[in-house]
Amino acid sequence: xxxxxxxxxxxxxxxxxxxxxxxxxxxxxxxxxxxxxxxxxxxxxxxxxxxxxxxxxxxxxxxxxxxxxxxxxxxxxxxxxxxxxxxxxxxxxxxxxxxxxxxxxxxxxxxxxxxxxxxxxxxxxxxxxxxxxxxxxxxxxxxxxxxxxxxxxxxxxxxxxxxxxxxxxxxxxxxxxxxxxxxxxxxxxxxxxxxxxxxxxxxxxxxxxxxxxxxxxxxxxxxxxxxxxxxxxxxxxxxxxxxxxxxxxxxxxxxxxxxxxxxxxxxxxxxxxx
Numbered sequence: 581x582x583x584x585x586x587x588x589x590x591x592x593x594x595x596x597x598x599x600x601x602x603x604x605x606x607x608x609x610x611x612x613x614x615x616x617x618x619x620x621x622x623x624x625x626x627x628x629x630x631x632x633x634x635x636x637x638x639x640x641x642x643x644x645x646x647x648x649x650x651x652x653x654x655x656x657x658x659x660x661x662x663x664x665x666x667x668x669x670x671x672x673x674x675x676x677x678x679x680x681x682x683x684x685x686x687x688x689x690x691x692x693x694x695x696x697x698x699x700x701x702x703x704x705x706x707x708x709x710x711x712x713x714x715x716x717x718x719x720x721x722x723x724x725x726x727x728x729x730x731x732x733x734x735x736x737x738x739x740x741x742x743x744x745x746x747x748x749x750x751x752x753x754x755x756x757x758x759x760x761x762x763x764x765x766x767x768x769x770x771x772x773x774x775x776x777x778x779x780x781x782x783x784x785x786x787x788x789x790x791x792x793x794x795x796x797x798x799x800x801x802x803x804x805x806x807x808x809x810x811x812x813x814x815x816x817x818x819x820x821x822x823x824x825x826x827x828x829x830x831x832x833x834x835x836x837x838x839x840x841x842x843x844x845x846x847x848x849x850x851x852x853x854x
């Protein structure tokens with residue numbers, strides 16, 4: 581089932597005001613209900629190579645895998661849906677491709693990337709992420725961060741060495757503890773949840789969240805929730821107005837309609853006579 585008429589998806593990636601090239605990559609497939617965002621790292625354009633490999637590889641892997649999945653089944657070892665396992669496997673495959681590329685070309689040695697993936701299916705969603713690119717949900721005018729940064733600073737916050745306010749003011753926000761492609765294997769965080777009509781999901785690189793706080797993100801959502809493209813452009817604009825020190829990427833997905841995998845017999849009959 582195509583989700584093109586069930587979701588509205590937008591995405592913008594921008595160099596910002598300081599960097600001379602863009603190491604972020606974004607990609608989506610509206611029919612699959614799939615969004616992917618990556619923020620690369622590494623010298624001599626290694627970052628943009630890593631992020632591009634990640635996005636392209638994950639999109640292609642899931643385009644190949646998802647049509648063969650029978651929705652509603654779970655993996656007996658993990659309890660996750662088969663869709664979630666497909667997302668995890670896609671990231672692992674991208675990880676190995678980036679790692680091997682860095683080993684085969686000295687210019688790209690040590691390159692890696694963050695990644696955050698959002699997949700919708702059967703009135704549900706799967707979120708997978710590695711690194712400090714984030715995913716937020718805006719539901720009933722309230723903003724909630726659904727991912728947890730894989731950074732040294734976040735670990736220190738978790739252990740009580742920093743308050744969240746102190747962490748937001750720290751100059752060492754971006755020391756990531758996990759990245760895709762740096763090692764031959766990668767640990768991936770997975771989250772499954774229910775998707776509701778009118779939910780808005782925001783994927784972003786740290787070029788947004790380092791420049792503006794969650795309060796301003798929520799304010800922009802409230803002011804532009806009737807126009808997703810304007811919301812996307814305003815988020816990018818505000819990141820640049822507040823310094824634009826890094827590449828900044830924002831993707832948004834709005835749930836327009838329910839998308840159950842299997843329609844009830846009543847709805848099928850009504851569709852015939854509609």
